[in-house]
Amino acid sequence: MTALHPAVDRVTDRIIARSRQSRAAYLALMDEEGGRHGSREFLSCSNLAHGFAAALEDKPAIAGHRGPNIGIVTAFNDMLSAHQPYGRYPEAMKLFAREVGATAQVAGGVPAMCDGVTQGQDGMELSLFSRDTIALSTAVSLSHAMFDGIAALGICDKIVPGLVIGALRFGFLPAIFVPSGPMPTGLGNKEKQKVRQLYAEGKASRSDLLESESKSYHAPGTCTFYGTANSNQMLMELMGLHLPGAAFVPPNTPLRTALTRAAVHRLAEIGRNGHDPRPMCRVVDEKALVNAAVGLLATGGSTNHAIHLPAMARAAGVLIDWQDIDELSAAVPLIARVYPNGSGDVNHFHAAGGIGYVVRELLAAGLIHGDTLTVAPHGMAAYAQEPFLEAETLAWRPAPHESADPAMLRPVPAPFQADGGMRLVTGNLGRATFKTSAVEEDRWTIEAPARVFDSQEAVNAAFKAGELDQDVIVVVRFQGPRANGMPELHKLTPPLGVLQDRGHRVALVTDGRMSGASGKVPAAIHVTPEALADRAGHCGPLAFVQDGDMIRLCGHTGSLEVLADLAGRQPASPPPAGQGTGRELFAMFRHGADGAEQGASAMLAAAGL
Incomplete structure (x- = not known):
């Protein structure tokens, strides 16, 4: 054995x-x-x-x-x-x-x-x-x-x-x-991704996008x-x-x-x-x-x-x-x-x-x-x-002793990457997950000025206005479990992918989620502590970041740092909690949730587990 x-x-x-x-x-x-x-x-x-x-x-x-x-x-x-x-x-x-x-x-x-x-x-x-x-x-x-x-x-x-x-x-x-x-298997993944980015750039119609998506999920x-x-x-x-x-x-x-x-x-x-x-x-x-x-x-x-x-x-x-x-x-x-x-x-x-x-x-x-x-x-x-x-x-x-497709599956002695590519990054912005396996290694380190947003809709508006056409680390805060239930932020993937394809050094830092369907753009996600104040009134560091602050994200060293002194700053005010679509009924889950690293659960926290 x-x-x-x-x-x-x-x-x-x-x-x-x-x-x-x-x-x-x-x-x-x-x-x-x-x-x-x-x-x-x-x-x-x-x-x-x-x-x-x-x-x-x-x-x-x-x-x-x-x-x-x-x-x-x-x-x-x-x-x-x-x-x-x-x-x-x-x-x-x-x-x-x-x-x-x-x-x-x-x-x-x-x-x-x-x-x-x-x-x-x-x-x-x-x-x-x-x-x-x-x-x-x-x-x-x-x-x-x-x-x-x-x-x-x-x-x-x-x-x-x-x-x-x-x-x-x-x-x-x-x-x-x-x-x-x-x-x-439906439409090829590269083709699907291409249509999504064309739509984000205004170069494909909604009917083009719907046709593509319908061939993928069919x-x-x-x-x-x-x-x-x-x-x-x-x-x-x-x-x-x-x-x-x-x-x-x-x-x-x-x-x-x-x-x-x-x-x-x-x-x-x-x-x-x-x-x-x-x-x-x-x-x-x-x-x-x-x-x-x-x-x-x-x-x-x-x-x-x-x-x-x-x-x-x-x-x-x-x-x-x-x-x-x-x-x-x-x-x-x-x-x-x-x-x-x-x-x-x-x-x-x-x-x-x-x-x-x-x-x-x-x-x-x-x-x-x-x-x-x-x-x-x-x-x-x-x-x-x-x-x-x-x-x-x-x-x-x-099971087969040899992979039928070495571009898909390889043996341990000859892997695609020497490590599993799900890294903990830490620093004065907190603790976060960085899925390096989804990102080319030359993008594991990004240092750029921050643009700070409180929603993915605001990011998309800035992208369409041409405000993000530069090296940038997009910070999207107040997306944690206590703030709004920690939604996935997949609306960000096409515009950030477009910026990266234009040659810019781009990354995302957020207390929200991006999940396993994300890739390509380096991202520090699940940042904890989240920006919204905890029950003791303490806000996470993301609440103090401002536009223009230099941020460094490095998958090699496992660091997530803002290169600015946050002392003396007042935290940003969170947006109001969303109403409708049943969101108000989930207020007890938000208020009782613990941190992302513990599992982001109100139920387990209340049970003392």
Whole structure:
């Protein structure tokens, strides 16, 4: 067995030591909860009768405790392409459960919003806190104590982290996440990006842009770029919560159906009364979370997980910070380039060898823990395989030993980049994430005068007026979790890309988010502390920056500095909180949120986790 890389070993040990008290408290709670709520036998007859009243075909089995009852928590809606296939899953999963003497019920639904629909719109200010809402909805769904296992149906940005957080509070049960797969590849990514920039310059019409976007997002299934949704799927494999190789099998195919069927059968086996008990609280531990971080870095995944990983970890009593991710990034090579970090999408990635290839390479290099408990037998070694159908029977075989596309996927000894490219930058402006893997190395260091804005709309107005046609570091503040819910700022990508293409040295500094769909332009994002004053009245340094201040962002040295004396300045006044589109209803989440590095969660903060 390959020895563990010393940096991975060191970071894991530090996380274990830091989390000793909180992890022990979590596991003690799960033991207690499993004793109180781990069986339907604890329900009164009235409770139980309510729970199976509508389960027409399964009443005798549920009432007689004749097998495990699987709770399906679904994020189905047919507005999201990724979640549209889930509409027919529950009925099929009930049939699959009966095949092995189990039953299944839809425990509840969780909201599933699409950042692609809300980008640049008011609704985007609900996006991050939809994760807390999903976690709460998951808890409500599972609160009836009717279930012996959890089947989580969710894919996209905040949905999977929310499902993980909620399900972990019922971690005495086993849980398997069941994806639906990516849509077919559409318009080439370079062409799509070109049309977006032409539109930003006024050289393409809205109808040209809509035609381009419609060719990109065109069918049921997950959007095919390697943003947060597809990074979620990679994380579920590296954390051992998927069946191996399930992530990127297309929807509505025989193999996809076979994997869903096998997930239901496996849930029946790994409950406390099954043949191979594997409660979620034991699957998601410190090693599993380190594996997830390493997978994220090795594949150039979404920077949103610099927020989501700490939040998911806290729900399991594990404490992770950006220093941990930064140290892992320095040790983990970048072995995949998937759009927006490369030219091909997740379908090309899957065809080139996919997650099975990545896991095998990381195991062979000692970069991930092989001895973790997963929902599949044989630990992480099972995830170095790929599923296939053999005479209509689901089977697994070793992942390819060589990449089918070296421009997409490379071995650890010959990576695209020596490090994982998700760096912590710090200085007198705070702490932030810089995704260097998405940026050419000659742009890792930018020093330029600041132009300061309080919204992305103001940046676009200045761009259209020609005010930014120079070397510039664009500062967009009051975009943090407490200010306006930390929306993604993708309206900035086309104009800043145009400025960079014109030969200017350009960067972005913001306490907002840009996510895994961002690239090309250097950006220090998630700046913490955020500009808006905290509950003690202390504003983050971004509140004191003024137009013309020289700022230096350097991915090589990990620095984020304003080259000016901020002492004696008065902080800028924040814009008023937005009203409408339900934003006022989320005020409690904003007011209670903690910092981005802790996971930007009001719910976890209020729970004392």
